[in-house]
Amino acid sequence: MCRWLAYSGGSIPLGELIFNTRHSLIDQSLHARQGPNTTNGDGFGVGWYGQMETPGLYKNVQPAWNDSNLHDLCTHVSSPLFMAHIRASTGSPIQYTNCHPFRYENWLFVHNGVIKEFPRLRRRLLAALDDEYFPALAGSTDSEVMFLLALHFGLRDNVWQGVARMAGFIEQQGKAVGIEFPLHMTLGISDGKHIYAFRYSSEGETRTLFHSKDLGAIEEQLTPEQQVLLDQFTEDARCVVSEPLSDDMGLWEPIPESSFVSICDGEVDVQPFTPISP
Numbered sequence: 001m002c003r004w005l006a007y008s009g010g011s012i013p014l015g016e017l018i019f020n021t022r023h024s025l026i027d028q029s030l031h032a033r034q035g036p037n038t039t040n041g042d043g044f045g046v047g048w049y050g051q052m053e054t055p056g057l058y059k060n061v062q063p064a065w066n067d068s069n070l071h072d073l074c075t076h077v078s079s080p081l082f083m084a085h086i087r088a089s090t091g092s093p094i095q096y097t098n099c100h101p102f103r104y105e106n107w108l109f110v111h112n113g114v115i116k117e118f119p120r121l122r123r124r125l126l127a128a129l130d131d132e133y134f135p136a137l138a139g140s141t142d143s144e145v146m147f148l149l150a151l152h153f154g155l156r157d158n159v160w161q162g163v164a165r166m167a168g169f170i171e172q173q174g175k176a177v178g179i180e181f182p183l184h185m186t187l188g189i190s191d192g193k194h195i196y197a198f199r200y201s202s203e204g205e206t207r208t209l210f211h212s213k214d215l216g217a218i219e220e221q222l223t224p225e226q227q228v229l230l231d232q233f234t235e236d237a238r239c240v241v242s243e244p245l246s247d248d249m250g251l252w253e254p255i256p257e258s259s260f261v262s263i264c265d266g267e268v269d270v271q272p273f274t275p276i277s278p
Helices: 024-032 068-076 118-126 144-153 161-178 215-218 225-234
Strands: 002-015 043-050 058-060 077-088 101-102 109-113 183-188 196-203 210-212 238-241 253-254 259-264 267-272
Touching: 002 109, 002 183, 002 196, 043 068, 068 259, 077 109, 077 215, 101 144, 101 238, 109 144, 118 144, 118 161, 118 215, 144 161, 144 183, 161 183, 161 196, 161 259, 196 210, 196 238, 215 225, 238 259
Parallel strands: none
Antiparallel strands: 002 077, 002 238, 043 058, 043 077, 101 109, 109 183, 183 196, 196 259, 210 238, 210 253, 259 267
């Protein structure tokens, strides 16, 4: 499976979290500690919000540790809200269109997890998409289908409900063909103002997900040479991560099983999450 992070707060260079932390995404691409795959080298992507209405994207099928363009971009681009993802494929091809984040208008979407036996379910799931969203399908991964289904089920009007209806539909279709636990997901979603995160799986054993408790979680993982950067981190700075970027686990709050998280202006709201069956 994969690793991802989302950040909101004062505008900072992307590289301060993607490259320069003790257990950055680059470190996790080689040495992930809390996932089933130590190496996440099947492509990567970063999406960031700036002065345009839609977010920027940079993606590549190379391993994240081996792309000098990524390092240069992350050094020179700053953003108050960005998401990054490193991929470990669960079966779909390693190609540009299967790399996260996925973008639709002002929305970004990243996923860690799997739709079990996706090839069996793909036609059933795609048949539900209406004409507005089907043309947006570019790749072959289950994650992109989840994003488009969530949009189809109302994500843009109500994020919780759109994802809940998407999850309920996938579980219904999976169980209809005898798949006991069809869905496993941690999701990161953004509209450019909020970070939304979900942790859920059909069997109730979802991969890890954390949010930073406060600015201390970011301060702690800076080296002495990087302390000069603290002025860039505002009090409302928050991260959501697949696994902590620093060694001090006390600075990171585990997101409970079956939860929905909303972050805006440094305020973290955690609510229960339950799929809505069709």
